[in-house]
Amino acid sequence: MSRSKNEIQQHFRSAADFTPTGAFIVTWDKVGPYNQRSDRVNTYQLVLITDGEETYALLHYEDSGIQWLMGDGKNPSLPDARGQAGLMSGDGRYFVLKGSGTDQVRSIDKWSNCGNPGVWMYRVGQLSLSENAQEPDIGVDGVVVEEDTMQSCAVGGSLCHSDAVCVDYTPGFCCKCGDNYLGNGINCIPKGEPMRVTGQVIGNLNGIKLEELDLHSYVLTKEGRSYTAISRVPSQIGYDLQSITAIGTGIAWLFASPINNGLDVFNYVPVKTQITGSIPTISVGSEIEMDAFDEEYTRVKPGKVMPL
Secondary structure (H helix, E strand, O other): HHHHHHHHHHOOOOHOOOOOEEEEEEEEEEEOOOOOOOOEEEEEEEEEEOOOOOOOEEEEEEEEEEEOOOOOOOOOOOOOOOOEEEEEEEOEEEEEEOOOOHHOOOHHOOOOOOOOOOEEEEEEOOOOOOOOEEEOOOOOOOOOOOOOOOOHHHHHHHHHHOOEEOOOOOOOEEEEOOOOOOEOOOOOEEEOOOEEEEEEEEEEEEEEEEEOOOOOOOEOOOOEEEEEEEOOOOHHHOOHHHOOOHHHHHHHHHHOOOOOOOOOOOEEEEEEEEEEOOOOOOOOOOOOOOOOOOOOOOEEEEEEEOOO
């Protein structure tokens, strides 16, 4: 208890008069993926410490204690979610740790928000409904904590994907995906591996509002083909959407170059599509055929492309 008190007072200005009266400790010891697998296991610990009014949370990740990020899941045809770490309140507020939901979460035992590798500290008590978990505001030596300047692989190499290599430059460093992978070094995917794209379609067509329609696409990167479906389409324009080729071609454009945007926790490529305008009316039950055509898109800003 005394050790925890000293650590908390060392990193939080609000804890100058903090005297803990109780602690709750939970340890997840050698936890394997789904179906009680034990070939790869994770070990981590949560400590909640309080004086009856103020509460702090300490997360401990032992060195090399994170050995798996994604399980196989109950359905082998669908990917499991990548590991996420953080805190969640009963009212829906949540706070995720650096790297959570990405391949880089494997380095959570090397990183820290208080200068001690594998240790993460947060103030979680006496917060208003508009506040979230608060990180340390004092460094180990009594100075305000600032983001580390990562200028070499020795310091910043943990930011690279597990299928990438880190290359030092003067100054700085670069993450580079391996020979059999595509990506920007932060995200790497195997060459030729099918990818899933998921997101929403919004906008207004023929005066009908499109409100967060679900979009799912399966992309065969090796063959250059994609299969796209949109659900919850208003019945008034269901057949009319056959003429909106931009939805499918826009997805194909995503794979014209290595993946640079982040993948979500399921390794899907997240997208958001907005369509506005008028399209021809197509009779119910009718189908249309199109000859081969070319379309050109331009990148107007990071994360946004538009047809010329």
